[in-house]
Amino acid sequence: MLLEVRDLHVHYQKVAALKGISLQVPSGGIVTIIGANGAGKSTTLRAISGLVRPSKGEIHFDGQRIDNLPPEQIVGRGIAHVPEGRRVFPDLSVEENLRIGAFLRADKDGIERDLEDVFRRFPRLKERRTQWARTLSGGEQQMVAIGRALMSGPKLLLLDEPSMGLSPVMVQEIARIVADIAETGVPVVLVEQNAGLALRLASYAYVLEIGTVALEGRAADLRTNDHVRRAYLGA
Template identity: 60%
Template sequence: MLTVRNLHVYYGAIHALKGVSLQVEEGEIVTLIGANGAGKTTTLHTLSGLLKPREGEILFQGQNIAGMAAQKIVALGLSQVPEGRRVFANMTVLENLELGAFLRKDAAGIKEDMEKVFVRFPRLQERIKQLAGTLSGGEQQMLAMGRALMSRPKLLLLDEPSMGLAPLLVKEIFSIIKEINAAGTTILLIEQNAHMALSIAQKAYVMETGKIVLSGPANELAQSEEVQKAYLGG
């Protein structure tokens, strides 16, 4: 579904991504783990069109989307749930969800997807008229995920979904990620909580200073001494 080849991205003179290559197959959960500043968010921003690569290819279902406008990439079926949730604080829960579907014209499909979001996140339905800025961190994370799902993505990019959440909520968010995947959405997940990410992913990539330094089946990487030392506190 997604093939990234030799991606180079710069912030001015800073070489942020140095030849990143990775692959996501349809139906998979793939995780990208690494320390803060390794280049994980830069990778997602480049995939979703917020940053333009200086070099490299991003093939989404065979089409090169490198440097394409962000809204065109969403229309093709690739949506991002940004780090820090980024909900529209002065708009209601309902308005935030409607914005997720702003590129769509199929009223019946939008209504159906809205109902699916409320089945998956009942708390959002309870707070449908509430301003998004007044929700708790966990509820805002659910809203950010629901909003992305309203664009009916084929591939969902999740950036640090567990950040700042209580352990019980982290478990809930991860079980929802598994459900979303089981219902047919492919997922690329960036996560500081490497232990949780490796427990639900099929494949994993480890990133350090703008490069992929390790990759393989998630369960094998979870057992690797190098990964345990660096990311799992082992």
């Protein structure tokens, strides 16, 4: 397994956000984490990327334990995190935002190749490469955020609510992009409030409820699970 989370506990002061979750991510495809607001989905990604410290448990990536590392070292190991809300640098251009993603890299030729690959994957960004990021639509800003993460040359991509606040047309475009990223060799951990979309994209899924893993299994199987259908799919 590329990523293993073992008995992970996270507290915000005295409040337990995660209560001993375990999950695995293979070296290919999409694994999704679904659940209600406050279930611990975003906290899970923040713990993996080093933005919050576990109070108990271990995180192993590519054969090495990483839960004791600072975020910049975790990025250097190959984990890129696209947080909820996109968080682009509004007064920098599209291209400047993208190049920031490569700040730990020294391979200039590789950076230029990856920049052109991002522009191939997101032709709209190439058209807007000199525009300030704050002038972009929400969907375009999400493309910038994903492209910036890809510029780090990740071995694993963490995506937190990439469809939030987007139009239905743009949601489908972002879904296509996420699927393409996984198909071209970068595994994805997808946190998504749109459970139907997440279960269609993913091969394996975890359902978090109040900081614990309530269900897990093949995404196709969970789409037909009665509890998942009632609680998350509106059936």
